[in-house]
Amino acid sequence: MTYLNMEETQLKASGALSTAKEIAGQPTLWKSIFERLVVDSKEISGFIDLVLQDAGKIILTGAGTSAYIGHSVEGAMQRKLGVTTVSVPTTHLVSHPQDYFQREVSTLLVSFARSGDSPESLAAVNLADSHIDRCFHLVITCNEQGGLAKYKAKEKSYVVLLPPQANDKSLAMTGSYSGMLLAAILLCDYRDVSAQRGVVDAIVDYGNQLLGRNVLGDIKGLAGLDFDRAVFLGSGPLFGTAMESHLKLQELTDGDVVCKNDSYLGFRHGPKAVVNERTLLVYYFSNNAKVLRYEKDLVEGMAIGKRPLKQVGISTVPIDGLSVDTLIVLGEGQVDAVPEEFLCVCFILFGQLLGLFKSLHLGLEPDSPSKSGAISRVVQGVKIYQT
The missing domain is CATH 3.40.50.10490 (Glucose-6-phosphate isomerase like protein; domain 1)
Incomplete structure (x- = not known):
């Protein structure tokens, strides 16, 4: 097998096999995500329609790579859903919840997470529920066993679970990032996801050209x-x-x-x-x-x-x-x-x-490039203080 025009044996020896496979597999993954959202569109629409009757604010959140999804989505989501939408990393929400959560403003918190187990992601949803009278949760994640996927919110919640191949095994988020990003963009047109088939086909074609x-x-x-x-x-x-x-x-x-x-x-x-x-x-x-x-x-x-x-x-x-x-x-x-x-x-x-x-x-191993162990697949060493 070859990935990115490199032999599998060569990639394995270089410590790059998982990263290469996950990058190369993204156009196929995007198709799978689109088809899954089409199948689930009625259920998703019911949830979002219900939330939008009350929500006065949408917060898009995640940590690190997952936080960047919000910066790409916030404009389209606000424009199409007609609700004030802001992107705020969980790393901001955890240290300064009082600056972003308003008790009297019903809020939809959209959480992005590959594993759903990072300390800040779990702390953010708990803080949202404690600081907002009515907080709805939409979780977009790649891990059905993660803490976010299993989180029990006090108000209505919905979990968009991506296909298993989106749950990258390598350190760097690749398919998980683009997959969650695509899901969020498609949900901006949640009432008719299937109408975006031609656009999805086009970006799949662009992706294949880059590959x-x-x-x-x-x-x-x-x-x-x-x-x-x-x-x-x-x-x-x-x-x-x-x-x-x-x-x-x-x-x-x-x-x-x-x-x-x-x-x-x-x-x-x-x-x-x-x-x-x-x-x-x-x-x-x-x-x-x-x-x-x-x-x-x-x-x-x-x-x-x-x-x-x-x-x-x-x-x-x-x-x-x-x-x-x-x-x-x-x-x-x-x-x-x-x-x-x-x-x-x-x-x-x-x-x-x-x-x-x-x-x-540079002679590094892309699947685990951190020689000192300073960075890891799921962040380590974060202590959450109770307020």
């Missing part, structure tokens, strides 16, 4: 460059993708590559100073023409000041007059009708692949 031999070769070549800094930029929902890419490359290289993320407009306000001749600069381009104007302006502005080692962009539309070293265009340059937030699901494959290949280039 194709030619693009894999390009990404592997980038990973072999001599950079020790990387910056990822994204606008709107793709800002969440930039955040997750930052974490993915940094954790898979055990911190040997120090990463940063920002929005295109935000990058001008000081953070641009991080760029030097050993920096890889990655642009996630929007397919929204109005947004793209701001993104192109930033790229043009990179001609002033220190130049990065390499600039690479990912887009689903051709972009005229763009000064980047490498532009990966998915969809064969056709007119793109995919809603912007769905691009987050497939674009993250670039960040995952870059992290995997850079990890291998």
Whole structure:
């Protein structure tokens, strides 16, 4: 068997088999998640319709990678459900619950978790129930045996359980991240999930293009460059993708590559100073023409000041007059009708692949890249204090 154009025996010997399989399996996983939500749509609709009769606020939460899902989803969810929606990590909720929970405001807490067993995830749902008179819970998780999946809320709750293959075995979250992200985006149109079949087919196609031999070769070549800094930029929902890419490359290289993320407009306000001749600069381009104007302006502005080692962009539309070293265009340059937030699901494959290949280039084992044990699959050593 081969995964990502590498033999299984080679990947196993390099400590990369699980990560490679989980990255490669995502387009198939996305199809499975879509079909599962279509089957469960009536039950899900009943729950969300009931909650929306009373909820005045939606909080999207998770820790680390799971928290970044909310940053990609909050805009679409607020726009489509008509309820104020904010993304707040569990790591904020646990230390400062009084700043986010309002007792008199009925709230839907949407929790994202691969294992559902991290201390902050479990503490957050308990704190929500103690600080809010009426708190509903929607849990999107990959582990039916996890604490979140089994949590007994005081109000109505619903668990969206992803297929077993979403429960990554490697340290880095890959399929679990994109799978939970897709589920959340689809639930923004919960009354008619099946209507999104064409969009899901399109992002599956984009994902397969990123996993194709030619693009894999390009990404592997980038990973072999001599950079020790990387910056990822994204606008709107793709800002969440930039955040997750930052974490993915940094954790898979055990911190040997120090990463940063920002929005295109935000990058001008000081953070641009991080760029030097050993920096890889990655642009996630929007397919929204109005947004793209701001993104192109930033790229043009990179001609002033220190130049990065390499600039690479990912887009689903051709972009005229763009000064980047490498532009990966998915969809064969056709007119793109995919809603912007769905691009987050497939674009993250670039960040995952870059992290995997850079990890291998540095002689690390991507399945467990932390040589000191400083990071682990489920966070360790967190003490929850009772208030």
